[in-house]
Amino acid sequence: MIVPANYHGREQAFVKHRLLETYLERLFMIIGPHQRNIRYVDCFSGPWQEGSHDLQDTSIGISLEIMRKCRDGLKNRGINVRFQALFIEKDKRAFEKLEAHLNSYTSSEVITTAYKGEFYDLRMQILNWCKQDDFTFFFIDPTGWKNVVEISTLVPFLKRPNSEFLINFMYDNVLRTHTQKHFNEHMRAIFGEVPDTDGLFPEQKEEYLVHLYRKRLKEILPSGSGKPRAVSVPVLYPTIDRTLYHLVYLTRHPKGITVFMEASEHLDLIQRRVRAEAKQEKRESRSGQLELFQASENVSREKRADPAEVKAYWLNRLSTSPSYFGIHELADMLEETDWFESDFQAAFHELEREGKVQNLDAVRKRRTKFIHFSTGERLSREIS
Ligand SMILES: C[S@@+](CC[C@H](N)C(=O)[O-])C[C@H]1O[C@@H](n2cnc3c(N)ncnc32)[C@H](O)[C@@H]1O
Incomplete structure (x- = not known):
């Protein structure tokens, strides 16, 4: 079984939690050496629908465990980072x-604080808690x-x-309401306009609405200190073939985008397994x-992605004079297409074998990939 019993009936939360866990760990280990303080804010923390008393199946338990683990890991490398976490929840019982x-989580490794109340009303208090310059990751769920x-x-x-965001964008709600007059005001508040998706196929609607929201978010980020970037990963209903929400990730770091998309690719397989299991259980309970x-x-x-489409993308992007492809270019490509790095690697390799493109720096190094975006390489189209 992929999904533990305490997640049954809320398999989408299991998928969301695996992404949070994987990405946070990679993020904290990458930025740890460059930060004295790392802050984490869970703006809608719960606990909510938890299946275990120790909250290990909630974003609260998961984030605290990752922060503790990363603090230890960094300490072992001689790096001291102060982790601080803030949790916001309005419901009295939660x-x-x-x-x-x-209170029971006694760890000197992570300093915790909780505020009770409406997120909207607490916004200035939250920002004051973050201080001016400390790196802060906001989880908005x-x-x-x-x-x-x-x-x-x-x-x-x-x-x-110095902030990054993971936002649960409730796509299915938006999809159902965005064409209704009654919700026009809400749509303007979310998208800056009432989105017009008339005549689009379902998958085109999804791409349009999600990209529009991402674009709006990026427009607000202040200029300077890196180009605003956003990608997202769809989380589907466990037994229905439809997107429930998108987890939208917002940053100014191209490396953040590449690492997040790696985590998403890993999640893709987990999600497909989780859904196959949930559908099987449903079939079994129906048939007995x-x-x-x-x-x-x-x-x-x-x-x-369709390999033919990715190959066409490469050919369109490359010219016969060499262009440099590094981490910024990869992040641009991931943002633009929603494909994974492995899609781009595989398509480039295929085109190389067909003699249509070349990597001018391929011979110089020991290779683990067809293109090493992390160091940057010169790519071109062959003259046909
Ligand atoms: C989706 S649940 C959070 C789940 C949690 N992030 C996790 O992954 O385990 C949302 C939580 O936010 C709380 N909440 C909803 N609206 C809120 C608001 N306006 N301000 C603060 N908390 C709110 C709810 O009571 C609920 O516990």
């Missing part, structure tokens, strides 16, 4: 559980959107330097018969 957990995901609500956070094989075992890694 807040009591949160406080009780934080609400249950609704009013006074939450609208740009005007988030502006004070988006304008803060257990199936012979675990459906999740037959799920394998699949390419997100």
